[in-house]
Amino acid sequence: MSVSPxxxxxxxFLARLMxxxxxxxxxxxxxxxxxATVRCVAPNRDFVRLxxxxxxxxxxxxxxxxxxxxxxxxxxxITALHVPGDMPDLYSVVQPRATSALQALSESxxxxxxxxxxxxxxxxxxxxxxxxxxxxxxxxxxxxQWVVNVGRRDAxxxxxxxLCEMACRLGVAPAExxxxxxxxxxxxxxADATALTPVHVNRTLKALEVHGISFRHRTVRIGDWRxxxxxxxxxxxxxxxxxxxxxxxxxxx
Amino acid sequence: MSVSPxxxxxxxFLARLMxxxxxxxxxxxxxxxxxATVRCVAPNRDFVRLxxxxxxxxxxxxxxxxxxxxxxxxxxxITALHVPGDMPDLYSVVQPRATSALQALSESxxxxxxxxxxxxxxxxxxxxxxxxxxxxxxxxxxxxQWVVNVGRRDAxxxxxxxLCEMACRLGVAPAExxxxxxxxxxxxxxADATALTPVHVNRTLKALEVHGISFRHRTVRIGDWRxxxxxxxxxxxxxxxxxxxxxxxxxxx
DNA sequence: CGGGCCGTTGACACAAATCAATGTCCGTGG
DNA sequence: CCACGGACATTGATTTGTGTCAACGGCCCG
Numbered sequence: 001m002s003v004s005p006x007x008x009x010x011x012x013f014l015a016r017l018m019x020x021x022x023x024x025x026x027x028x029x030x031x032x033x034x035x036a037t038v039r040c041v042a043p044n045r046d047f048v049r050l051x052x053x054x055x056x057x058x059x060x061x062x063x064x065x066x067x068x069x070x071x072x073x074x075x076x077x078i079t080a081l082h083v084p085g086d087m088p089d090l091y092s093v094v095q096p097r098a099t100s101a102l103q104a105l106s107e108s109x110x111x112x113x114x115x116x117x118x119x120x121x122x123x124x125x126x127x128x129x130x131x132x133x134x135x136x137x138x139x140x141x142x143x144x145q146w147v148v149n150v151g152r153r154d155a156x157x158x159x160x161x162x163l164c165e166m167a168c169r170l171g172v173a174p175a176e177x178x179x180x181x182x183x184x185x186x187x188x189x190x191a192d193a194t195a196l197t198p199v200h201v202n203r204t205l206k207a208l209e210v211h212g213i214s215f216r217h218r219t220v221r222i223g224d225w226r227x228x229x230x231x232x233x234x235x236x237x238x239x240x241x242x243x244x245x246x247x248x249x250x251x252x253x
Numbered sequence: 254m255s256v257s258p259x260x261x262x263x264x265x266f267l268a269r270l271m272x273x274x275x276x277x278x279x280x281x282x283x284x285x286x287x288x289a290t291v292r293c294v295a296p297n298r299d300f301v302r303l304x305x306x307x308x309x310x311x312x313x314x315x316x317x318x319x320x321x322x323x324x325x326x327x328x329x330x331i332t333a334l335h336v337p338g339d340m341p342d343l344y345s346v347v348q349p350r351a352t353s354a355l356q357a358l359s360e361s362x363x364x365x366x367x368x369x370x371x372x373x374x375x376x377x378x379x380x381x382x383x384x385x386x387x388x389x390x391x392x393x394x395x396x397x398q399w400v401v402n403v404g405r406r407d408a409x410x411x412x413x414x415x416l417c418e419m420a421c422r423l424g425v426a427p428a429e430x431x432x433x434x435x436x437x438x439x440x441x442x443x444a445d446a447t448a449l450t451p452v453h454v455n456r457t458l459k460a461l462e463v464h465g466i467s468f469r470h471r472t473v474r475i476g477d478w479r480x481x482x483x484x485x486x487x488x489x490x491x492x493x494x495x496x497x498x499x500x501x502x503x504x505x506x
Numbered sequence: 507c508g509g510g511c512c513g514t515t516g517a518c519a520c521a522a523a524t525c526a527a528t529g530t531c532c533g534t535g536g
Numbered sequence: 537c538c539a540c541g542g543a544c545a546t547t548g549a550t551t552t553g554t555g556t557c558a559a560c561g562g563c564c565c566g
Contacts (some may be wrong), residue, residue, distance in 0.1 A: 075405045080397075123379045134348055134388065143397060146400050148332065150404040152330045154554095155553075186512065199515090202515085206530090237352070450524080457546065
């Protein structure tokens with residue numbers, strides 16, 4: 001029931017792009033001018049279904065969106081979480097057949113942008129094509145870390161790492177000290193994301209409380225950010241959120 | 254010590270692109286004309302190191318290349334395996350800072366292509382930029398399945414799934430029946446890829462032998478392909494290897 | 507007031523990790 | 537030609553982290 005502070009627009013998506021790509025004024029304007037329709041999506045219902053052919057990409061304005069996969073027994077696995085400003089299925093512009101389902105975890109607002117408009121842009125502006133491609137690759141790097149998290153870390157480290165990642169991606173991570181922020185997901189969702197059972201997530205959260213970390217009523221409270229990053233073995237480099245000047249490249253032409 | 258049947262060239266990479274993207278004659282020619290230098294890489298030594306800034310992308314010609322990540326304790330996790338025709342670090346064209354190390358698993362031949370040349374191409378030919386972007390997204394879909402594999406499947410299913418995936422990506426998977434193929438990796442590598450211990454991989458392979466599946470001396474022998482896909486819960490859809498005509502898109506211009 | 511979702515807790519089961527030893531193959535150098 | 541070392545594979549005994557099952561509690565909302 002949170003109120004979006006700004007009118008729904010692609011401004012936050014553009015801001016996300018600009019952190020990693022150098023775009024000219026006219027390129028920025030072209031992105032902001034993209035046609036888009038606002039939509040509210042209810043939690044826990046696929047708004048993009050597996051195998052479906054989509055003809056528009058969505059941008060999260062408010063709330064939290066997850067990409068769901070599952071094994072043959074139907075055990076769910078979240079393969080990506082998307083915060084406001086992300087485009088969870090940007091990849092569909094070049095690969096319109098959905099290979100994962102998309103679901104909001106809390107009541108969310110999304111903006112739908114037709115592929116046709118995006119494709120027109122990428123044809124006209126190579127630098128925009130590159131920026132979108134790069135944006136997809138950042139999601140890819142996050143996904144690779146997700147494999148490490150699920151494959152090579154124990155429950156406590158795994159949950160701590162996820163909390164760190166979400167704090168950073170939501171832009172609320174401090175340099176050190178205290179932190180309180182909203183994370184609109186349930187312990188069940190946390191289990192789906194970390195490949196644990198809800199029961200064990202519960203016990204793990206209990207174990208983290210000793211270290212001044214709590215998660216209740218969708219609110220994360222961290223007494224000491226440094227302590228959390230230590231427990232979670234967290235190094236934000238893979239998020240590519242502060243690229244050095246020399247890494248800010250753009251293609252010729 | 255395998256002998257590459259063809260002279261090192263980007264032909265196999267182009268073939269891979271063409272399975273999923275429609276490229277004109279001139280676009281195809283432009284890709285084949287890319288400058289490239291051949292290199293032999295020794296197994297088990299990083300040829301791209303973590304955090305390094307790279308200025309060329311590589312293409313696997315012969316052998317097997319893996320992307321390695323690790324947790325804080327140094328436990329290794331393979332986040333991607335790359336077969337001949339793949340470009341393991343194509344993403345570096347838009348994101349030149351390596352976030353994972355690259356290593357050959359057996360003596361391998363790779364082709365290095367300067368970013369500058371690739372970027373010139375993507376600037377000149379939007380359809381090539383799109384094809385490369387799409388290619389990266391296929392790797393992304395494989396990676397998402399990797400999360401499901403590691404997170405939500407037991408050891409036997411996990412190993413079987415990986416064998417299925419590799420058979421398909423190597424292009425040797427039959428519709429049914431017997432299959433024998435080379436897979437130049439060790440049980441240790443298999444463990445790094447499936448997030449198991451080498452000891453448990455060994456026991457798991459033993460358990461699979463009952464089902465007519467063996468892996469010895471880098472040779473996989475499968476008595477009944479259907480049986481393996483059943484054990485591995487394998488559905489090749491995510492590999493995007495046979496896109497329907499209507500999904501073969503290319504951007505305007 | 508009742509039902510459902512979410513969170514919590516305990517007892518127990520089990521898959522996989524760990525530890526440790528041994529075996530096999532192969533290339534190398536004496 | 538044989539001894540040696542190293543990489544890889546195999547096996548058994550034991551431990552442990554996480555899953556499973558089941559019950560209960562709190563809270564919101566209709």
